[in-house]
Amino acid sequence: MFELDEYVKANSIDEVISIMKENKGAAKIVSGGTLIHELAGRGMLDNVKVLIDLQRLGLNYVKEEDDLIRIGAMTTHSKIHEHYKDEPRYGALAEAANLIPQIRNAATIGGCVCPGIPWLELPVALLSYDSKLVVQGTEGERLINLNEFYLDYLYTTLQPMEFLTEIRIPKPVDGTISKHISHRITTVGVPIVSVAVTVVKDAKNMCTDARIAIGSAGRVVMRAEKAEERLKGKVLEPKQLFDDVVEAVLSKIKPINDMLATETYRKHICKILVQKVLEELE
DSSP states (O other): OOOOSEEEEOSSHHHHHHHHHHHTTOEEEESSOTTHHHHHHTTOOTTOOEEEEOGGGOOOOEEEOSSEEEEETTOBHHHHHHHHTTOGGGHHHHHHHTOOTTTTTTOBHHHHHTTOOTTOSHHHHHHTTTOEEEEEETTEEEEEEGGGTEEETTEESOOTTEEEEEEEEEOOOTTEEEEEEEEESSTTSOEEEEEEEEEEEOTTSBEEEEEEEEESSSSSOEEOHHHHHHHTTSBSOOHHHHHHHHHHHHHHOOOOOOSSOOHHHHHHHHHHHHHHHHHHHO
16 A cells, blocks of 8 residues: 655755655655556555655756757656657657657656656657666766666666666767657557667668667567667668568567567567658658
8 A cells, every 4th residue: 555654845966865865765756747656556656655756956958968968857748849849850759759648748758767667658769869867876976878777677777776867868960860659559558569760871861870779569678789780881772671670670579468469469560660660761
């Protein structure tokens, strides 16, 4: 039974760390709050006695520097979508942030990244940009490569006394184009599979760099590195090339059987989505 003792609106990073130290594992960060009810209903917050709200820490921002994008952990889906909706280089980010209209004005990027839930879609888009996470804790600040962050279902490299403050994305170079796509049974349901692809193309439509990320196809969101290598140095046109990339993606994923879909169906949907994204990148 989830019985909360205290709800704190922290005024500084130091205060957050102090509360976490005092409560020794019984304090949990709340950002947009859209997952708290579900986690509590599943009995996953029974040990939590204090919720720490980060709204006063000024972490709701999108900042662009010379070669870096910085997004605060409390930045909402709607703000991210509005910021990047007309820019093809950030297509995957804008598209993934524009889902589930019922909660996108409240749900935050940090709340999507940290739980380690493989069907949340912003982590998939962020993986396709080679993103990094800035976390704060009792040992100071730490920078984590997002591709190394997810270890297993609901299990990440985030330590008990750490919390996310910022996401950093290398600014895409000229020639970058990015897409995100997902398939779900209902508009408000979790996706059967989601795919994000970011490529860099030269003037001859040759792929010089690529990132492919997949969600809802295993216990964690994942990069398909072998599939990326099959794109690099190739002109983005031949159907045979796309078939090779799809084959490499399917060899990477490890979908499960559950109430939403079978393993076979998820593989089938993954194949269709990857093919569709690649065709849109031509």
